[in-house]
Every structure is written in C-alpha cells, then in structure tokens.
Amino acid sequence: MAVEVLEKGYDPAKVEDKWSGYWINNGFFKADVNDLRKTFSIVIPPPNVTGSLHMGHALNNTLQDILARFKRMDGFNVLWMPGTDHAGIATQNVVERELAQKGISRHSLGREKFIEHIWKWREEFGGIIINQLKKLGASCDWSRERFTMDEGLSRAVREVFVELYHEKLIYRGDYIINWCPRCQTALSDLEVEHEETEGYLYYLKYPLYNSKKFVVVATTRPETMLGDTAVAVNPNDERYKKLIGKTAVLPVMGREIPVIADEYVNKDFGTGAVKVTPAHDVNDFEMGLRHNLEAIRVMDVDGRMNDNAGPYRGLDRFRCRKEIIEEFQKNGTLKKRENYSHNIGHCYRCKMVIEPTLSKQWFVKVKPLAEPAVEAVKDSRVRIIPVSWEKTYFEWMNNIRDWCISRQIWWGHRIPAWYCNDCGEVIVSKEDPTQCAKCMSSNISQETDVLDTWFSSALWPFSTMGWPEHTRELELFYPTSVLVTGFDILFFWVARMIMMGIKFMGKVPFNDVYIHALVRDIEGKKMSKSKGNVIDPLVIIEKYGADAFRFTLAAFAAQGRDIKLSEERIGGYRNFANKVWNASRFSLMNIEGYDENLIDKDRIDYTLSDKWIMSRLNRAIEQTRDALENYRFNDGAHLLYQFVWHEFCDWYIELIKPYLFDKADSNLRLNTQHVLLGVLNTVLCLLHPFMPFITEEIWSKLPNSEGSITVHQYPKSDSNLIDEKAEAEMNLIIDIVGNIRNVRGEMNIPPATQVETFLYTEDRETYDKLERNKDHIKNLARIGNLSISSNKKEYKSSATAVVDKVEIFVPLKGIIDFYEEEKRLKKESDKIEKKLMLLNKKLSNEDFLSKAPPHVIEDERIENINLIEKKRKFEEGIQRMQALQRER
RNA sequence: AGGCACGUAGCUCAGGGGGAGAGCGCUACCUUGACACGGUAGAAGUCGGCGGUUCAAAACCGCCCGUGCCUACCA
Structure with missing residues (x-):
C-alpha cells in the first residue's frame, strides 16, 4: 500500500x-x-x-x-x-x-x-x-x-429578582455601601480590594462645650470630620467616664455633638476616643443606629465635598483632607500626626479608593440562601476539589453579609421595580407595568439602577x-x-x-x-x-503550538499549588509533541505491505517486545483514566510523557527495528507492524484530550483509523494484557543493556566500536532469558560478539558489572585503564556497602524484627542477600584489576 | 489580627511511613537507516530548622524561621 x-x-x-x-x-x-x-x-x-x-x-x-x-x-x-x-x-x-x-x-x-x-x-x-x-x-x-444579556437569560434574571423580592429576600434600604467615585456606583463587599497602604493617623483636638478642655480623637480620614455627629468612648474607660454625656464642639462646623459611650470603642487604640461619622463609616453607622445619631453625608457621588461640608464645599476629598489638616495645624488643634499603615479599599475595576457612603440600595438577604448552600457542601452533594477549599468556603458562608446588588450604571439588567410618582408605591413585576398597582396612576417610572453582573x-x-x-x-x-x-x-x-x-x-x-x-x-x-x-x-x-501549550498547562496543574509558568518548559513539551510526531513518522515509514486482513488476530505469535509494550500500555491506560477521573491532570500528562518517550520510543521502537527492517521474515514483520500501529493508535487516543490537534493530524494518516479521533472510543484497559512475566524479563534486558552502556560510557568507548561481551549466570531460568534475547542485547548495547555461559571463565582484563544473577564482563584489552576500572568498581562497591550497613543495622534491631510487618522484613532480608552477593562480585573485580596492575 | 498554602538537585516542580524522583539546565561522547525539538552515559540534594510520635520520618504531630495568598469594621 x-x-x-x-x-x-x-x-x-x-x-x-x-x-x-x-x-x-x-x-x-x-x-x-x-x-x-x-x-x-x-x-x-x-x-x-x-x-x-x-x-x-x-x-x-x-x-x-x-x-x-x-x-x-x-x-x-x-x-x-x-x-x-x-x-x-x-x-x-x-x-x-x-x-x-x-x-x-x-x-x-x-x-x-x-x-x-x-x-x-x-x-x-x-x-x-x-x-x-x-x-x-x-x-x-x-x-x-x-x-x-440575551433575552432568555434576562428573563431568568427577572424571574429570580421578582421571586426573591416577594419572598422578602430582596429589599431596598439605606446602608453604608462601598462607593466608587470614579465609576460612580455602589459595589458589593467582594468587589473591594484591600491593599496595605502607608498613611497617617491624625490626632485632632475637639473642644468641649463651655470649657477650655479638649477631647482628642484619632483618624485616618480627617475630611470626614465635617460629617461627625458624635464622639464615642468606651464606657469602661476611666479616663473618659466624666466626659460621657457632655458635649463637644465640632471644629470648622461649630456643631455641638454629644460624647457617647459605646462598647465598640477600643480603649487601647489611638486616644481611646473616636469621632463618629455615621454617613461615611460602617461602624459609625451602626453606632449611629444604636444612639440615634444623625447621619450627614459630606460628599457627592464624584468624591467632592458637598453642601454639608461648609467652607470645603466643592473640593475633592483628598484636597479637602490636606486643607483641613492645614487648618488644624494653624489653630494648634492638630495634636500630632503618626505614620500609620493600614488597609484601604480600592475599586476592583478602576483601583480608585473606595468611599464608604450611606446610600439607598437594593440588597439580597443572603443568610437564608447561604444555609442550604453550606449544607450541600457538608453532605457532599457538591464536592469541592481539592477539599482544602471547603474550609475557606464555610468560613465565608458562615460570616456572610447581605449582598448589595444595585449598580448606578447603565449597562446591565435594569432592576424590575417601578415607583409611583403619585403615591410612592413600589411595584416589582416580571412584566413591565403600565400603572400603579395601588393608585392606578400611570405616572410611574422604572428604577434606574441595574443589577450586579454576578447576579446574572x-x-x-x-x-x-x-x-x-x-x-x-x-x-x-x-x-x-x-x-x-x-x-x-x-x-x-x-x-x-x-x-x-x-x-x-x-x-x-x-x-x-x-x-x-x-x-x-x-x-x-x-x-x-x-x-x-x-x-x-x-x-x-x-510560537510553540496549542498542543505543547496545553500539555504544559496540564503538566503544571498540580492540585493546590500555583503555576509559575516558564517558557522553557513549554519548549520542552513542544519537543515532546515533535517526538510523538516522529515516532508516528517512523511507524508510517515502516508499514509498507501492511494489511490488517493478513493478520489472524486469534493466532498472533507475540514477541516479548510486543507483550511487554502491550502490558505497559494497558497500565498506562488504566492510570490515565484514573488520573482524569480524579482531576489529576499533571499525573496524566506526566505518565503519558513517560510512557510515550521512555518506553514506547526509547525501548519498543528500538527493539522492533530489526523485525521491521528484516524483510525476510514477513510474518514477524507483519505482526510487528500490527502491534506497532495498534499501540500508536491507542497512544494517540490517550493523548488526544491533552493534544487534540497533533493527534487528529496523525490519526488522519493512520491506516488503522477512521473518522475523527474526537469521537473515537477512549482506550479501555484489558487486564489480560498485563503481563508481569514479560515485564520482568524485559526489565532484565533493559538493566543489562543499561549496565553495558554504562561501562562503555565510563570507559570512553566510542559508540561505533563493537565490543565483545560475556554474560555469566548459574541460574537456568536467567540463562534462558538471556539466550532468548541475545539479539536484543547485542543490538541495543552495540555488541559485536556476545557469549552467554553458565560456566565461569576467567575474564581477566575486562570491566565488570552485575545485574541480578548475571555477571557482565566486557573485555577491554588495550583499551581499559586498570586503575580507572578499579576506581569505578570501588565506587559501585562503596554504594553497596553503605546500603548494606543500613540494612544490617535494621536487621539486627529486635524491635524492627518483632514489630515491622513480615513482608517488609522479608523484603529487607532478600535485599540483604542480593547485596552481599553483588558486593562479593564487585570485590572480585577489584582484585582482578589490582592483580593486573601488579602484573604490568 | 485570623486562616490557608508552600519551603525536596543550579532552576521549575512531582511525590509521600520502609529503595530520594521528573523536566529544563550542566558535563562527556555521538550526524547509528523517526526525531540534534535527537541519542547514550554522567555529576549534583543534611527533602527549611528544632523537638516529638514510631521498630522505621523527607513524609505524621508541635514549635520556630522564611515565602505567598485569602479573609477582617480597631478609627
């Protein structure tokens, strides 16, 4: 084909x-x-x-x-x-x-x-x-x-508003809200960003009525003093007990204001006396309610001082602050100014400093709605993942305050309330009314405010x-x-x-x-x-492609940690995309003559490589599914990366190259092509959610695919294909190849040099495994002549390595530096020695032997025996090297 | 002020009661018939500090130090 x-x-x-x-x-x-x-x-x-x-x-x-x-x-x-x-x-x-x-x-x-x-x-x-x-x-x-703002959604908004209003869960009233003088609208508490800001705490002297004495108050917003209607002290504050009930005279305005007692006041802050501005501070507002104080707004919607600000009328609030302080200074009534750092609210949209202001607004009474919402999370009808966020959720929901939903802007869902200009009736209705429900007057006008976007x-x-x-x-x-x-x-x-x-x-x-x-x-x-x-x-x-970018985000998306994005990392996953591409390219370059119909699927003679990759693949399928089902995106990404690059590409493709290149054995070649394409097909499906584009592109070129990968069945793992024996055998081969490569690397043997190698084992089963995979070892470790033997021979001038029950000898006559090799072996031997010492300590500990679970003890014993044997082999090698050095 | 995370290799980060891991970077070698956006090998960490629980702690608990975030009406 x-x-x-x-x-x-x-x-x-x-x-x-x-x-x-x-x-x-x-x-x-x-x-x-x-x-x-x-x-x-x-x-x-x-x-x-x-x-x-x-x-x-x-x-x-x-x-x-x-x-x-x-x-x-x-x-x-x-x-x-x-x-x-x-x-x-x-x-x-x-x-x-x-x-x-x-x-x-x-x-x-x-x-x-x-x-x-x-x-x-x-x-x-x-x-x-x-x-x-x-x-x-x-x-x-x-x-x-x-x-x-679609018609349908707008209808839903209206429906909800009207319903909540009739249930008295929406109400209109005068409260302190967060006002943004730039956007000229009210904001909900959530829309205010608090930021630590360096400022000053001003100590102002307020003269007492008919007296030469003063009461000193501390404030960060002196301009609000123009709207003060009281001075408050703590009822238990000995210093001020005498003042309670007396009258102070508000500077500038000359207004007589009472000195009141309120538990809210903190004796230890500032002077222990507080100026009270009910129209511009939440706490003051509440105190105002408790003591029946007048609330005087001194600012306009744009943050300028209004008619109630006397001589400061028309000034911007910050300019006013400056001038008021100058005035106090001139009069000698500014007692002092301290540096003071505190949190100031800013508008989340325009960053302007928020002005708490008394204003008539619409609110949602949240408590009755919040309680069932808390229950829903408590009984897991809603699962929050990761669970650590539940606490934050509960914390907030249990301390929730009413939600200010009216905004003084034009763009949004206009509040479905109408006011009768004749009798003052408020009409809230799903359909636009034409007349007052109470007095039938048609002289009605709709509320101009719109709803908070979050309402919709x-x-x-x-x-x-x-x-x-x-x-x-x-x-x-x-x-x-x-x-x-x-x-x-x-x-x-x-x-x-x-x-x-x-x-x-x-x-x-x-x-x-x-x-x-x-x-x-x-x-x-x-x-x-x-x-x-x-x-x-x-x-x-x-620059990198959507797939590489997406894969990076997924790989970084570990639960509960912020992502610090680096472009280098994206580059790394771009390389991964390219690797997938090239593995596919390799596959497609080597499937000439492949025809699915030539395969008798019930009677395929799978090679070890096939069994191994299918076993590994099926584990990967299972783990990927598990990761995705549990929102562990990073685990999914990592394990697919690992499988595709380091198992499929590094080992499987390398293992099967001879089968594909050898045109003589057509059956073996055909079967290999079949498995290769099958694995590739599955890999693409596994990767598709992460990397949709490249997988669809390659999918479209595959001979064993049809339609769009987006709607193809996601792989299901088949536990029958998980093959522990194949995995163990392949691990042995991988270990042996790795060790030979290591020797080559350490001894600086050029990759082109085809060395000779002897493998020695007394274990029959191991011997058979080696025999069976002789060609793989030869190919992958670049060996010219490989002998496998169960008879120990003297391999004198050779580098040695040990894997399991196998001793590896790489004769390096003329190439090897005996002293270097001795050093290398010593390094390995030392590593083993360290491990052995720790193990011995453990195994001679009575408490460990009596209290640790039996399988742990058993594992440690086996490990101990293996290490002793391994160490012995290394020591032999060291002795050989020493002998060779003496001979020279 | 309270709460919540986090502190593991040079960098970015996984992991999590019994073998310290990945990617990038670094070093050496290599244009071996998919890929130099590649291959092979290597170096590198007192897992923040101090205590405690345990046969066993990087992991669990407490305290401390450092970093970040969130919430909050002490003017």
Missing part, C-alpha cells in the same frame, strides 16, 4: 486551524437532546465580553477541554456550554473610554443611545475571546453560545439551559457534572451559583467543583498588564 510519509518535523501552524474548522463544521461538539446515552456537562465560567484570552482562561479552558474530550470519547453525551458575561462596569468603562476619545460622554448621548452603542461594540469586538478559545482547541458546543452569573448553570422554561436540556444536563474554576471567584460566583441553584432548581448546580491554581509569572507574581509580566497565550500558541 502507498503510505503518505510525514514531514520531518511537526509544524502546528499548518494544521491547527484546519482541524478547528473541521470539528466545528462537522458538529462533533454538539450536544444532542435526543441522544439517550449518559450525559456529561460543564458550563464555562463565562469570560468578560471585553476580555481577551489570558493565562487564567487558557488554563481554565484547557482543563475543561481535557475533561470534555475525554468524556466525549468515553461514550458520554457531552455538553460544554460556552458564552460570555456582560461585565457591567468593565464594559461600560471600555465603551465610555472609547467614546471619550471622540469627545462624547455617555451623558450627552443619553441612556438609550449609550446602550445601543454598547451592543454595537459587542457585535464588533465581543467575539474576540470566543475565537481565541477556538484557537486553544476548546470543544464547546458553539451552537449554544450564550450571553448574560449566579444563574448561569440553569439560565443558559433555558430556565424558567422546563427544557429538555435542563432535564438532561442539570445538575452539571463539574465546574472548573479558579479560587479567586469561589465567593463571587461559585457560592452564589450554589445558593441560586438550590433555591430555584431545587438541586445543586454541579456535583463537583474543581478548583485550579492561578497562573503566575516565573517569579511567582500575579500576571498583570501594569507589571508588564504577562505572557500572551496567543503568542505562545503561535
């Missing part, structure tokens, strides 16, 4: 796009609702529409793809649901910035026009990340791509499958099999999905949560644009 020979090296760029297109056009990744096989489903953690593929996405999606491809091949009806999320604040910021370049502000456009603009933008750029995922090889069902993401596992409709998809694919994600969104997303899933579907959204590491740079730092340490996955794919 005519065989197409592969090119000399693998060039990923030539084949990747071809196969991406082929897979998608042929619908291999489509989930079928009429398919009755068992199902496997994953929903993608939706990337931001504004995003482009970064290392985190690459890792996350590589792991999902490995699972999806594995399960698809293993006979499951697989749904991998793709899509993107509308990323409210981020997207709005991006489009605003773009408009700003044209000198347009969103306010001049108006809400409706601006939103139209974003949709247009999304049409143009929103697909970028989706295409990048395709480049990575992600086998999502692209025909089902979803977007959190929380519904993702069922909203993408058509909920609130009762769809076939939900029936088949919900709960999903596994969620694969990074720990950074465990709270943002995972916890909330579990809450919402249980609440609205009555079932958890996924059975497993696999939490993977974060990808960092080589120094272990988080990759970020501002640090300039990002490695762009697409550049990597171009």
Whole structure:
C-alpha cells in the first residue's frame, strides 16, 4: 500500500486551524437532546465580553477541554456550554473610554443611545475571546453560545429578582455601601480590594462645650470630620467616664455633638476616643443606629465635598483632607500626626479608593440562601476539589453579609421595580407595568439602577439551559457534572451559583467543583498588564503550538499549588509533541505491505517486545483514566510523557527495528507492524484530550483509523494484557543493556566500536532469558560478539558489572585503564556497602524484627542477600584489576 | 489580627511511613537507516530548622524561621 510519509518535523501552524474548522463544521461538539446515552456537562465560567484570552482562561479552558474530550470519547453525551458575561462596569468603562476619545460622554448621548452603542461594540469586538478559545482547541458546543444579556437569560434574571423580592429576600434600604467615585456606583463587599497602604493617623483636638478642655480623637480620614455627629468612648474607660454625656464642639462646623459611650470603642487604640461619622463609616453607622445619631453625608457621588461640608464645599476629598489638616495645624488643634499603615479599599475595576457612603440600595438577604448552600457542601452533594477549599468556603458562608446588588450604571439588567410618582408605591413585576398597582396612576417610572453582573452569573448553570422554561436540556444536563474554576471567584460566583441553584432548581448546580491554581509569572507574581509580566497565550500558541501549550498547562496543574509558568518548559513539551510526531513518522515509514486482513488476530505469535509494550500500555491506560477521573491532570500528562518517550520510543521502537527492517521474515514483520500501529493508535487516543490537534493530524494518516479521533472510543484497559512475566524479563534486558552502556560510557568507548561481551549466570531460568534475547542485547548495547555461559571463565582484563544473577564482563584489552576500572568498581562497591550497613543495622534491631510487618522484613532480608552477593562480585573485580596492575 | 498554602538537585516542580524522583539546565561522547525539538552515559540534594510520635520520618504531630495568598469594621 502507498503510505503518505510525514514531514520531518511537526509544524502546528499548518494544521491547527484546519482541524478547528473541521470539528466545528462537522458538529462533533454538539450536544444532542435526543441522544439517550449518559450525559456529561460543564458550563464555562463565562469570560468578560471585553476580555481577551489570558493565562487564567487558557488554563481554565484547557482543563475543561481535557475533561470534555475525554468524556466525549468515553461514550458520554457531552455538553460544554460556552458564552460570555456582560461585565457591567468593565464594559461600560471600555465603551465610555472609547467614546471619550471622540469627545462624547455617555451623558450627552443619553441612556438609550449609550446602550445601543454598547451592543454595537459587542457585535464588533465581543467575539474576540470566543475565537481565541477556538484557537486553544476548546470543544464547546458553539451552537449554544450564550450571553448574560440575551433575552432568555434576562428573563431568568427577572424571574429570580421578582421571586426573591416577594419572598422578602430582596429589599431596598439605606446602608453604608462601598462607593466608587470614579465609576460612580455602589459595589458589593467582594468587589473591594484591600491593599496595605502607608498613611497617617491624625490626632485632632475637639473642644468641649463651655470649657477650655479638649477631647482628642484619632483618624485616618480627617475630611470626614465635617460629617461627625458624635464622639464615642468606651464606657469602661476611666479616663473618659466624666466626659460621657457632655458635649463637644465640632471644629470648622461649630456643631455641638454629644460624647457617647459605646462598647465598640477600643480603649487601647489611638486616644481611646473616636469621632463618629455615621454617613461615611460602617461602624459609625451602626453606632449611629444604636444612639440615634444623625447621619450627614459630606460628599457627592464624584468624591467632592458637598453642601454639608461648609467652607470645603466643592473640593475633592483628598484636597479637602490636606486643607483641613492645614487648618488644624494653624489653630494648634492638630495634636500630632503618626505614620500609620493600614488597609484601604480600592475599586476592583478602576483601583480608585473606595468611599464608604450611606446610600439607598437594593440588597439580597443572603443568610437564608447561604444555609442550604453550606449544607450541600457538608453532605457532599457538591464536592469541592481539592477539599482544602471547603474550609475557606464555610468560613465565608458562615460570616456572610447581605449582598448589595444595585449598580448606578447603565449597562446591565435594569432592576424590575417601578415607583409611583403619585403615591410612592413600589411595584416589582416580571412584566413591565403600565400603572400603579395601588393608585392606578400611570405616572410611574422604572428604577434606574441595574443589577450586579454576578447576579446574572449566579444563574448561569440553569439560565443558559433555558430556565424558567422546563427544557429538555435542563432535564438532561442539570445538575452539571463539574465546574472548573479558579479560587479567586469561589465567593463571587461559585457560592452564589450554589445558593441560586438550590433555591430555584431545587438541586445543586454541579456535583463537583474543581478548583485550579492561578497562573503566575516565573517569579511567582500575579500576571498583570501594569507589571508588564504577562505572557500572551496567543503568542505562545503561535510560537510553540496549542498542543505543547496545553500539555504544559496540564503538566503544571498540580492540585493546590500555583503555576509559575516558564517558557522553557513549554519548549520542552513542544519537543515532546515533535517526538510523538516522529515516532508516528517512523511507524508510517515502516508499514509498507501492511494489511490488517493478513493478520489472524486469534493466532498472533507475540514477541516479548510486543507483550511487554502491550502490558505497559494497558497500565498506562488504566492510570490515565484514573488520573482524569480524579482531576489529576499533571499525573496524566506526566505518565503519558513517560510512557510515550521512555518506553514506547526509547525501548519498543528500538527493539522492533530489526523485525521491521528484516524483510525476510514477513510474518514477524507483519505482526510487528500490527502491534506497532495498534499501540500508536491507542497512544494517540490517550493523548488526544491533552493534544487534540497533533493527534487528529496523525490519526488522519493512520491506516488503522477512521473518522475523527474526537469521537473515537477512549482506550479501555484489558487486564489480560498485563503481563508481569514479560515485564520482568524485559526489565532484565533493559538493566543489562543499561549496565553495558554504562561501562562503555565510563570507559570512553566510542559508540561505533563493537565490543565483545560475556554474560555469566548459574541460574537456568536467567540463562534462558538471556539466550532468548541475545539479539536484543547485542543490538541495543552495540555488541559485536556476545557469549552467554553458565560456566565461569576467567575474564581477566575486562570491566565488570552485575545485574541480578548475571555477571557482565566486557573485555577491554588495550583499551581499559586498570586503575580507572578499579576506581569505578570501588565506587559501585562503596554504594553497596553503605546500603548494606543500613540494612544490617535494621536487621539486627529486635524491635524492627518483632514489630515491622513480615513482608517488609522479608523484603529487607532478600535485599540483604542480593547485596552481599553483588558486593562479593564487585570485590572480585577489584582484585582482578589490582592483580593486573601488579602484573604490568 | 485570623486562616490557608508552600519551603525536596543550579532552576521549575512531582511525590509521600520502609529503595530520594521528573523536566529544563550542566558535563562527556555521538550526524547509528523517526526525531540534534535527537541519542547514550554522567555529576549534583543534611527533602527549611528544632523537638516529638514510631521498630522505621523527607513524609505524621508541635514549635520556630522564611515565602505567598485569602479573609477582617480597631478609627
């Protein structure tokens, strides 16, 4: 038969796009609702529409793809649901910035026009990340791509909001929230990033009413003093007992404010007296409630001081801080200023310093939702892998606070609440109302706030499958099999999905949560644009190929450890891809004349090499499956690497070369070709989830393959093919060859020199094994003349080695340096001696003999006997070398 | 402040109660009919420190040191 020979090296760029297109056009990744096989489903953690593929996405999606491809091949009806999320604040910021370049502000456009603009933008750029995922090889069902702002998903959002509102799990109220003056919106607690910042602690003197005395308060945010409505001390603080109930006069504003007692105050911090600003601090707000204090906002939405700030009205908050301190200094009422380092909250989107502000917002009452979500993990309806994350999950869920879900931006799901402008009634409804439910006035207006993006993401596992409709998809694919994600969104997303899933579907959204590491740079730092340490996955794919890149990510993805990505490592796996390519190339170059029909499969006479490789292969199959079933991606990658390179290529291919090259024995040749192609075929299948492109490319050239490898049966191990005897025999051969090579290497014998070798053993069985594999030993160790004997002869001027019951003699007359050889033997002998000493100590220890398990003792005894024998042989060798040196 | 990881060969990291491992790098040799993105061999580690449990600890426990991360309302 005519065989197409592969090119000399693998060039990923030539084949990747071809196969991406082929897979998608042929619908291999489509989930079928009429398919009755068992199902496997994953929903993608939706990337931001504004995003482009970064290392985190690459890792996350590589792991999902490995699972999806594995399960698809293993006979499951697989749904991998793709899509993107509308990323409210981020997207709005991006489009605003773009408009700003044209000198347009969103306010001049108006809400409706601006939103139209974003949709247009999304049409143009929103697909970028989706295409990048395709480049990575992600086998999502692209025909089902979803977007959190799609009509269906929006309906789900509304349904959930209205339901929760009617159950009083959503409420509206005045509380301190995190306000970003740049984005001009409220943020949830999670969206605030705390960062240790060097600052100052200012000590301010507040005069007491009708007195020459002062009370000194300490603060890091002096500008908020303009909104102070009390000074608080601890009720048990002897220093201040007299002051409780007295009145202080707020500097600048001249407002009379009470000195109150509250347990919250820490006697040992600062002066033990605290200024209280209920409108700009969470704790102060709560104190305000306890003591019925007025809350005075002193800042506007943009972070400038407002009308309540007296002379500082209109100033930016930081400018105001500076000027207030100057004012206190001038008056002599700034007692002191200390260096002080503390945590300051920043907006996770724009990094602006957050201003805690009293504001009317919408909240989700989380506790009633969190409790069943905690239960679900406790009773393993949701398994978190690795389990160590469970603790973090519980910790957070048990201390959870209400979730602020309203955002003062335009891009997002508008809150389905209407206010009656006549009677003030609030109407929350699935359908847009036309009139007030209470007074029937048609003078109503909709809430302008939109929902937190995470609110819609929380519904993702069922909203993408058509909920609130009762769809076939939900029936088949919900709960999903596994969620694969990074720990950074465990709270943002995972916890909330579990809450919402249980609440609205009555079932958890996924059975497993696999939490993977974060990808960092080589120094272990988080990759970020501002640090300039990002490695762009697409550049990597171009340079090394998607397969090498994916394999690297998988090999690095050990549970519970972050990934420090190095380009060198990717290069190493690029080499591996090339190795696979060349092993395939070799196979295809040597199957001329092969015809499967000529093989009588029931009567093949397998060689030792065949039995050995099939045995090893079947172990590899079993272990790979086990690794994938248990999310041990790195184990899977490593063991396949090891098997393909160091067993299949290094040994099997080398062992069978003579069989393939010898055209005389056509039966042997045919059988060998058969096994070779069979193993290669299986190896490609095993590797496919990790390296989809190269495996499909080679698969397409194989004579014993048909269709696409993506839908071919994943290998199943056959325990009948695991052959301990073959493995033991091959191990002996490998050891002997290794030892002869070692001698050659140590003695600096050029590879081209064909040495003579004698193998001596008294053991009959071993002798037979050696005889049977004489040619292999000769070929692999490059031996000219190999004698095997059970009669000991004097091999005087030869290097020696010992393997098991075999003594190896390599006569090196004229080449060998007796002194060098003696040194080499001594080194070996010393190693053995060390081991023997440890063993002897153990075996003479009464406690060891009486308490250790019998098989351990037995093993150690056998080892001891073997080592003694081995050492004796080395000592003989040493004596021979010494004798030879004396003779000279 | 609390919590969680991590500290194993020059580098990046697996492993895990009874033999110290891999990849890269390094050294020497080799264009041997798949592959120099290759082959063969080699050097290299008190498994962070100190205690404890155990017949046996790099692994389990405690403390300490170092690194990273997460959570938190002491102004």
